[in-house]
Amino acid sequence: MKNEKITSREVDFGKWYTDVVKAAHLASYSSVKGCIIFEPNGYALWEKMQEVLDGMFKKTGHSNVYMPLLIPESLMQKEGELIDGFAPEVAWVTQGGEKKLEERLCIRPTSETLFSDYYHTVVKSYRDLPLKYNQWCSVLRWEKETRPFLRSREFLWQEGHTVHETQEEAEVETKQMLKVYETFFKDYLAIPVITGKKTEKEKFAGAEYSLTVEALMYNGIALQSGTSHYFGDKFARAYDIKFKDRNNQDAYCYQTSWGSTTRMIGALIMVHSDDNGLVLPPKIAPFPVRLIPIGESEAVSEVVACYRHLLEEAGIAVEVDDSTKSPGFKFAEAEVRGIPLRIEIGERDLKENKITMVRRDTREKIFYDLSCDIVKEVKAVLDTIQKDMYERALARREKLTFEAHNLEEVKAIMEHQPGFIHAMWCGDPDCEAKMKEIKGTKSRCILENEKAIDDHCVVCGKEAKYYVVWGIQY
Amino acid sequence: MKNEKITSREVDFGKWYTDVVKAAHLASYSSVKGCIIFEPNGYALWEKMQEVLDGMFKKTGHSNVYMPLLIPESLMQKEGELIDGFAPEVAWVTQGGEKKLEERLCIRPTSETLFSDYYHTVVKSYRDLPLKYNQWCSVLRWEKETRPFLRSREFLWQEGHTVHETQEEAEVETKQMLKVYETFFKDYLAIPVITGKKTEKEKFAGAEYSLTVEALMYNGIALQSGTSHYFGDKFARAYDIKFKDRNNQDAYCYQTSWGSTTRMIGALIMVHSDDNGLVLPPKIAPFPVRLIPIGESEAVSEVVACYRHLLEEAGIAVEVDDSTKSPGFKFAEAEVRGIPLRIEIGERDLKENKITMVRRDTREKIFYDLSCDIVKEVKAVLDTIQKDMYERALARREKLTFEAHNLEEVKAIMEHQPGFIHAMWCGDPDCEAKMKEIKGTKSRCILENEKAIDDHCVVCGKEAKYYVVWGIQY
Numbered sequence: 015m016k017n018e019k020i021t022s023r024e025v026d027f028g029k030w031y032t033d034v035v036k037a038a039h040l041a042s043y044s045s046v047k048g049c050i051i052f053e054p055n056g057y058a059l060w061e062k063m064q065e066v067l068d069g070m071f072k073k074t075g076h077s078n079v080y081m082p083l084l085i086p087e088s089l090m091q092k093e094g095e096l097i098d099g100f101a102p103e104v105a106w107v108t109q110g111g112e113k114k115l116e117e118r119l120c121i122r123p124t125s126e127t128l129f130s131d132y133y134h135t136v137v138k139s140y141r142d143l144p145l146k147y148n149q150w151c152s153v154l155r156w157e158k159e160t161r162p163f164l165r166s167r168e169f170l171w172q173e174g175h176t177v178h179e180t181q182e183e184a185e186v187e188t189k190q191m192l193k194v195y196e197t198f199f200k201d202y203l204a205i206p207v208i209t210g211k212k213t214e215k216e217k218f219a220g221a222e223y224s225l226t227v228e229a230l231m232y233n234g235i236a237l238q239s240g241t242s243h244y245f246g247d248k249f250a251r252a253y254d255i256k257f258k259d260r261n262n263q264d265a266y267c268y269q270t271s272w273g274s275t276t277r278m279i280g281a282l283i284m285v286h287s288d289d290n291g292l293v294l295p296p297k298i299a300p301f302p303v304r305l306i307p308i309g310e311s312e313a314v315s316e317v318v319a320c321y322r323h324l325l326e327e328a329g330i331a332v333e334v335d336d337s338t339k340s341p342g343f344k345f346a347e348a349e350v351r352g353i354p355l356r357i358e359i360g361e362r363d364l365k366e367n368k369i370t371m372v373r374r375d376t377r378e379k380i381f382y383d384l385s386c387d388i389v390k391e392v393k394a395v396l397d398t399i400q401k402d403m404y405e406r407a408l409a410r411r412e413k414l415t416f417e418a419h420n421l422e423e424v425k426a427i428m429e430h431q432p433g434f435i436h437a438m439w440c441g442d443p444d445c446e447a448k449m450k451e452i453k454g455t456k457s458r459c460i461l462e463n464e465k466a467i468d469d470h471c472v473v474c475g476k477e478a479k480y481y482v483v484w485g486i487q488y
Numbered sequence: 489m490k491n492e493k494i495t496s497r498e499v500d501f502g503k504w505y506t507d508v509v510k511a512a513h514l515a516s517y518s519s520v521k522g523c524i525i526f527e528p529n530g531y532a533l534w535e536k537m538q539e540v541l542d543g544m545f546k547k548t549g550h551s552n553v554y555m556p557l558l559i560p561e562s563l564m565q566k567e568g569e570l571i572d573g574f575a576p577e578v579a580w581v582t583q584g585g586e587k588k589l590e591e592r593l594c595i596r597p598t599s600e601t602l603f604s605d606y607y608h609t610v611v612k613s614y615r616d617l618p619l620k621y622n623q624w625c626s627v628l629r630w631e632k633e634t635r636p637f638l639r640s641r642e643f644l645w646q647e648g649h650t651v652h653e654t655q656e657e658a659e660v661e662t663k664q665m666l667k668v669y670e671t672f673f674k675d676y677l678a679i680p681v682i683t684g685k686k687t688e689k690e691k692f693a694g695a696e697y698s699l700t701v702e703a704l705m706y707n708g709i710a711l712q713s714g715t716s717h718y719f720g721d722k723f724a725r726a727y728d729i730k731f732k733d734r735n736n737q738d739a740y741c742y743q744t745s746w747g748s749t750t751r752m753i754g755a756l757i758m759v760h761s762d763d764n765g766l767v768l769p770p771k772i773a774p775f776p777v778r779l780i781p782i783g784e785s786e787a788v789s790e791v792v793a794c795y796r797h798l799l800e801e802a803g804i805a806v807e808v809d810d811s812t813k814s815p816g817f818k819f820a821e822a823e824v825r826g827i828p829l830r831i832e833i834g835e836r837d838l839k840e841n842k843i844t845m846v847r848r849d850t851r852e853k854i855f856y857d858l859s860c861d862i863v864k865e866v867k868a869v870l871d872t873i874q875k876d877m878y879e880r881a882l883a884r885r886e887k888l889t890f891e892a893h894n895l896e897e898v899k900a901i902m903e904h905q906p907g908f909i910h911a912m913w914c915g916d917p918d919c920e921a922k923m924k925e926i927k928g929t930k931s932r933c934i935l936e937n938e939k940a941i942d943d944h945c946v947v948c949g950k951e952a953k954y955y956v957v958w959g960i961q962y
Contacts, residue, residue: 045563046556108582109582151626
């Protein structure tokens, strides 16, 4: 029996996705075109992601700051590639109060300019370096087509911006933050990712190079899920960020930036969820456990209170659904909202000295003796769910990962069932353009230190230089 | 000996304030007019405030959400008083990407409109009520004069918005959230506040009434520090938020909103800090303790590591300054940044079996035996600092609180040394206007259930109706 409010994933993936967003009360459309409202369940997921990532950022020596929302046009224009990349998609403030502004201000689409301007004023000596800052904020990009969490005019994100004395140190930072994202996806979101370098065409405007974390959704469409950019001294030259080096000589510093966004919520949905709604990995669920009392007896209340106490003491966040709704309604709600584990406690079961746990991922019922060590059992089941979810996502990705040796093969794969395609590339942007003609297939990233699968480019047949993973992206 | 970079508080309070902001690296000016950059120390304070307040909001049954940054003009205009109040001070987006917009959008100065629009679509029945939401975000008001934390075009805040079935429930909520702010100021910021109702003239645009938390700065200037508004069904009527009540009749619901902002950081500075920089109450300091090793001996490192471990295990956040700077420099830095307690650990002291703690608030040195129970002693000192800071702030406020029986007395007080003035008022806005002529003195709030100090209005001499606290505000 499936949730009636949710279109089947196999029937219409796009409709299924928005149905899940709606049914799980993650977000709703607003009266502001292209902007969504993060409802409590959706925002709680973001808060949990923030908590974990913020801890990882702080552990790697980063501090949070907050830069202004608005950027004067002249400041934005100092670095040419950045403004060229973003100009078509920023929103402009032209009026403040009742006065027309002398210079228009854009709402930040990203904050390299403001951080660089700040670094220009505070970095004087190598002793001031490195500065490793991050900010949590909203950004705005005037997108035409929008889809909740995946693409909207306004979205929430974090953007790290660091400035270093040497190229080496900045490059180490770029790689380190990519690794942080990879770990977060694997260990918390239970999503396997591939990591590598973007091609020249796909890199961030203004970067020397961009590293990326790429995930594959259940339907075989790829999602760029986090990026880490190395800027070299490009921004330092544009914004004049100079310092006295160890030899007391003027030198430009080296910068990085790295970001991840609320589209990670979209990834969670599209990798793990099913026709019954959201499915959350225990380690990212705001409440991994929900206790559901059935009926109103004193014995039931006592067990619920006791379990709650024990689980909370053990550091497991627990919700209790003590509403007056029917048990069936409560189960369905826990299910559609993706609560990893629900524990049903009813008088009939208690008389038989048992309780029932239901895993959300497999919908499997597990019966326990009332005298069991509840903390130990719950921990074990949650660990298993987390591990199984990752394994299932990995198996799905492997099933949808292909090799191609020529354009015909790429076409056959992408038209039949898209996925990641491993194929060699000569490095010519024209060949990238030809791949794009096949249902929008783009290079996702270049893998390094990978054994070549061919000696020729998948498109033109000339000598291959790069091992590339290709995909159709959201 | 005082910090040379900081103007004396007695000489020039305004300059002292900005010197402290700068010397403690709380914020710096940006290239964006009227907007500041929250530097790591300033933002960490805001994060700590968020952590505590957010916990209090969740404990009182509120969930976080996120609404769009932009509000279409037509939506903003539905409630007349609100738009009248805010129109002169909003920023307008008129261009999106390369296209001029058909309808201009304002950057939110506050989000009653968006919450009301959302409630309009989701509230159908009394069963859906109450909805108790909060959001943490930035807002923008096109201020002319700005001062870090106290008044800037963009600032960070939280805004709670709730919707209720009955007037009573909404009024209880309004009072409850005022109480939350009062508790937060008293117990965490160590700032005594007075609470009461705003006069008609001073209330929030669109509110039935506004409750406020008012603090007095060291120099006797008042700071409105948090507000809680009761809207009745005004917004419900403007935005058509109707529901089926328990008798299955259509009814309008009742709403509240309440907010507090980064100006609380300004209050912290202006109530507690001194000529040596910031002074933070232990309960709001991101790191209440800093360990300062003196020299590089193994014995010193061992004690530092041991103390850090013990204190962190006891839940006390500790920073270690193991930089190569000189001890004097390290002490001065801990001082200017307001770290409540620093523990100096040096080889010479260790040989005598002692360590030195220095309280930031009193700059008092306290010597302890190396064998003391460090966790117990640190906890005791931190508690004492927290308590003493509150007591000192209260004593200062009491010293600067006056009674006035006529306009001459008000004038004499405000021209000599401003503060809170208790005085009776007839309720006539003309009398409020006359008070304002005296150095901008405004009603801060109306106290209820207070014994009248006069039977006549302090301005016109007619019958007094309200007991009012007056002050000059930031």
